[in-house]
Every structure is written in C-alpha cells, then in structure tokens.
Amino acid sequence: MKILVCISSVPDTTSKINFTADKSAFDKNGIQWVINPLDEFALTKAIKLQESQGATVTVINVGDAVTEPVIRKALAIGANDAVRVNLDPKDSYSTAKEIAAVAQNGGYDLILCGKESIDYNGGSVPGMVAQLLNQPFVNASVGLDVNGSEATAVREIEGGKETISVKLPAVIAGQKGLVDEKDLIIPNMRGIMSARTKPLQVVEPTSSDVKVQGVSYDSVPPRAAVKLVSPDNLDELVRLLHEEAKVI
C-alpha cells in the first residue's frame, strides 16, 4: 500500500502573529516553523499503517526551500521519502492542484492530510485534492482502519460521530483523535540521522494559477482591561453579565 501524506509548514503554535507594517503579509521574522499539528496526526497514522501493514509513506509539501527542515522532520518521524513542489503557496487551490498533479502519477492508495492548516485555516486543500483526483473524501476523521481496497473511517460530526466505509483510493483529512496525542512520534537520533539520506525530490510547479489572494491582514484588537469582581460579590458578576454584557 502506498500512502501520500500532505504536510504544511506552519508557525509554531506558541507564535505571536504579526503582520508587516503595510499589513500586506504575515511577518515571518523570528518564526519557528513546525509541521502543521493536524498534519502530524495524519503522518503518525500513516507511520502506524507502515508498521502494521508494510505501507510506504511519502510526504508531500508545497513550499519553497525554507520548508525543507520541516520535511526532514517528517522523514525523521518515519516517512520513507518526500516530494517538495517548489512553489511558495498562495492559496488552497494552487496548493491542491500541485498535490493532485504529483498524486496523479504516483498510484497512491490513500492520501492523508490534516483537515486544515493552523495558519490560513482554509480547510480546503483535502477536499479539492479529492475532487481533482475524482476520489472519495472523508473530512474531520478521528479514526481510520485499512483493509485491502477499503478503509473504514470515523468522522466527527456536530454532536456525534459517523463510521464510514470508503473505497480506496481516497482522501482522508484527519484531526485530533485520529491518533492519540501521546502516540505522536518524537524523532530519535537514529531517525534524524537516517532522514538526512532519505530521498527528497524537488519538482517544479505545473502552473501559477491562483483563485484567492490575501490583500491585507489585521491583528485581533485588544480587549478593554478586565473588570475584576470579588469572589464574595458574585451578585455583581451576575449583574454585569445580565445588564452590561447582556449575555445571560
């Protein structure tokens, strides 16, 4: 079985988000880059399938050379090889198109992704890849088993969950729960050393089509100073919520 895992390189979750002075772009100064945490759930799931079913795991990233340390980390976690499409991604559509172009000829049985990236939060790439490849798509997966040419995925729905059987090849987008947090793999020295020699193929993009542009960015405005209420005067808190904030 061949698995393709899509990973995005995103600012570390502790990053303060700043924009350039003219607000036209995200300010990358001083940012540490990590594998998108939701993609990490997908990658770990793929490595588990590699261990249990002998699958081969290829990671793909659409990004410029700056993303290579993040790709190497995915290789250190256990992916067999990697592809980087040499394009600084501008929107979900262009990213999805490049992934689909690579996947088209790869004969992958399963494409795994995180359901969204924690930077631009488009949540659009997995579904677009599925449609571009004309494959079924299961979003927000919190469980996955593979049995021959079929997978069983559990997806989270509002107020519940649904178990679905899916014919492979398919695209599955995962989230927290696809694997347990404690099962996420921290690369060991052996993994880090072997990652250096694993194949990382760089391919050029097929086009530069973009459908959505980020024209400007704003930070979240700060809240007014907190109003502290004494624990002995909860009537005041109830009054504030009722009369001032009008939320109860």
Added chain:
Amino acid sequence: MAVFVYAENINGVYKKAAFEAVSYAKAVADQAGETVTAISVNPTDSSDLLYKYGASNVINIKDEGLKSFSAKAYAQAVSEVANGNIIVFPHTTDASSIAPMLAIMNGHSLITNTLAAPESLSPFQVKRKAFSGKGFMHAKSEAPGVILTVSQNAFGVKENVVSGSEEVKNLSVANEDTKVISHEQSSGKLDLKEAEIVVSAGRGLKGPENWGMVEELANVLGAATACSKPVSDIGWRPHTEHVGQTGKAISPNLYIAIGISGAIQHLAGVNSSKTIVVINSDAEAPFFKSADYGVVGDAFQIIPALTEKIKAIRG
C-alpha cells in the same frame, strides 16, 4: 440571478448554522440586488423557517441515495441545482467538506471562515478568520463565481421575513464510493460550535470527578461544556470538547473559563468569543489580560455559588 445558500439539516431538521448562513446570504443578495435561493437535501422541516431569514426560494432535493452523507455526492447534488455565481455555506463539518469539492466542480473560488458581509462584490472581497483566530485576512477573488463558508456565530441569525416559494427536485446522484455504517448522535447534548454560551474548565479543576459542578453551571445557563488541551490529553474529558488552536475554534456570546491559565494556543481558539469571563485562583494567569470579567479565587467555592445565583435570576 440568485445568491444560493446551502441550508444544512440534521435528520431533516434545520440547524442554527443554516439560519445564520441564510441570514448571511440575504445580506449578500441585498448588496447585489438579487434574491436568495436556499438548497436543502431531504429536509423534513418547513421551508417557512428559511423564508423567515430571507430565502425567497427553497429547493428541496429529494434523493434516497443522499440519506447518508457523502461529501462528493452532496457536492454533485448541490452543483446540479446551484447555478449562481455566489454560493454560501455554513462552516460546519459537513458543509466544509462539500464546499471544496463543489469549488473544483464549478471552477469557483472558495473563501472559508468568513466573518462579515462582503466588503466589495466586484472584485469580491471579504474578511475572514485566519491564524486560528490570532488574525484576520481580507481575501479577494476575481473568479467569476465564489463559494463562501460562514464562520459559525460570527454573522448571527437575523430575521428578515420574505414571502417564499418551494420547489422539489428529485435527483438520484451516484453515491457508490462511501457508505455510512453507523451514525451516533449524542442526544440532548448541545453542540459546542453552535452554543451561545460555553463553560470550559482546565487543569485547575484537579480531576475529572470535579466536572459535575462545571456541568451544573452549564445546565443552568443552557451552555455547552468544553475543556483545555491538557485536560483532553490526560483523558479527563473527550477530545471533542477541546477548544483551542488544535481543537475546536468557537465564538459564543459568553465563554466562561474556569481554572484555565490562558496559553496562547487556548486563546487562539476562543478569543473571538464576544464576552469572556475568567475564574482562576492565580491572579497572574495570563488569561485575565484577554478577559472582560475576572474573578480571582477558588473555583470550588465560586462555581457552586455562581450556579445558585444564576439559578435564582433565571428561576
């Protein structure tokens, strides 16, 4: 031309997110001088509920094959009836699974997590959530058609009664690649993303056995319950309740955080809440900087007392 909107139902019953999406679509349609056509798959609820928020036409897709959900088959069905250049979806799990597939089918652009009515229609420009709630992006599209997903609780549900008409479309879309084996809906539990009030707790609660008081407060307020990441990681609460950057992003009217220090990753998921109350014994907890109201003190005394006081005024 019409502005289309996907009115999501669950077991035939319209969701609050559907009413919000229709309200949003009505604002877009008013801007464009057009009308709203709502699309729903196998609803049992009355279309009157959609006229109330501004849908002049309702297309009810009847299709036995769509009794169970498949992103691809639903996208195909919507694509067969929505021939406008603006299609609005709520940003729910189902809708945000359908929208990207539909965007590719129709050659439309897709802008997700929108927060307000468009800033401009030509070129299309709208404000959306980005960086997990740590920032906003003004997104522009010059494509002839655009699909939007509206961030839940951002625009709000707005009554705007119109007289409407209903049309039934019988389809039979192929739905062969996926099959729903089982469907579990926890009954009576308020959906976290739709909830207007959320009561959330963190490690300050010391153990899962203490969640009873959180649930009781939530009950009295008609709120959903949530938790911080460490709490779901230790297994005190299910991961479905984790709110934050890698969990769920929520924007209720009132968010009450109990015993949560307010790490940047937690704030990312909740700081679009309209009002934030923080209850923590540590006066230095960073969360107080992002709160509207705060109480420094022992949650084990404050929560039961607060619950009684709210019960009294709601009495």
